[in-house]
Every structure is written in structure tokens, then in C-alpha cells.
Amino acid sequence: MNISVLKRNGEKEEFMPEKIIVSLVKTGATPEVARKIAKIIEGRLLERGVSEIATKDLMKEVLELLKKENEEWYNNWLVFDRAVKKRKIEA
Template sequence: MCLWVPEVTVVKRDGSREPFIYEKVVVSCLKAGATLEAARRIATKVLARLIAEDRKEVAAKELTRWILGMLREENEEWYRNWVVFDRAVKRRKTEEELKQREERG
């Protein structure tokens, strides 16, 4: 599949920057348990949002929030798998971070 991806920079949690890579979204969703079809659908929605908003950069946390919301809509278990992985392997409290952000508005 050939896909045009605009130049969007992802600002990671540590402040470093890297280009947005469509395939990384797909792989992350697959690791959470999503089917290939669902993973591609989610990655395409993320890409479409970046294009629609004419984004030149996006925070990794914001991308995570978008992806997790889409995973949850598709399958609650995939969402849970991502959250558990983040806590166990990456030592992140992703779900708590998302709730705090929602509370702040």
C-alpha cells in the first residue's frame, strides 16, 4: 500500500522529535490486539485528522489519546491491553494521565 503522509513532527514525552510514521500507529494497535484491518483503519483516521487540522506537529500524548479513544470504540480489550502494556513495560500511567487531562479540560 502506498500512502502519502504529510510531514508531521511528533513531540515525544522527553521533548525529542521524530517524524510521524503511519506504520508505527498500525504496529502499536496490532500489539494491543487489534486486527490488521482495525489497526489500519485507526491509523488512517489519525492521519486524516492530522491532515484535516493541517498539523505540522503533534504531542505523543495527544496521539496516544486519539488512538486509545479509537481502540476503545473498536474493542475495550484492545484499549485495556495498551494501558496494561504501558504500565508494565513502559512504566507509564497512561489512563491516569488521560483522566487528568480530561478533568483540566
């Protein structure tokens, strides 16, 4: 089953677990933890039969798992998102 991610600008792209892994490693997460979280997210989406998910909803799920793993990595994500991407996460 193919899963599409609906981006903020309205475009759709194929769900790629690798993008989650890269983002998580940038927060300080180990590659092993990043892969684990990406695998959990992908499994959840497949289990629910999701064919499309909005970026913000996907991000909420990723952040929920990241926060459980390591509060510092979670905070690093938030700081990066605010400073670089000029976004605010609705928790």
C-alpha cells in the same frame, strides 16, 4: 505536509502511521482495524493542518478510537503501558 511527533524526551520524529499500526496489533487488534485507526488519525491531523503533535496527545486520540473498536484491546494497551513502559495514561 509533514507532521512531526514531539516525543517525551523532547526529540522530534516524523509521524509514521506504521508505528500506530504496530502498536495496535500488539494489543490484539487486527491489522485491518489497526490500519483503519492509523488512517483516521492521519486524516484528522492533515485536516486540522497540524504540523506537530505531542506523543501523549497522539496517543489519546489513538486510544479513543481503539476503545470504541474493542474494550479488551484498549485495556491491553493500558496494561502494557503501565507494566512495560512504566507510564500512566491520563484519560
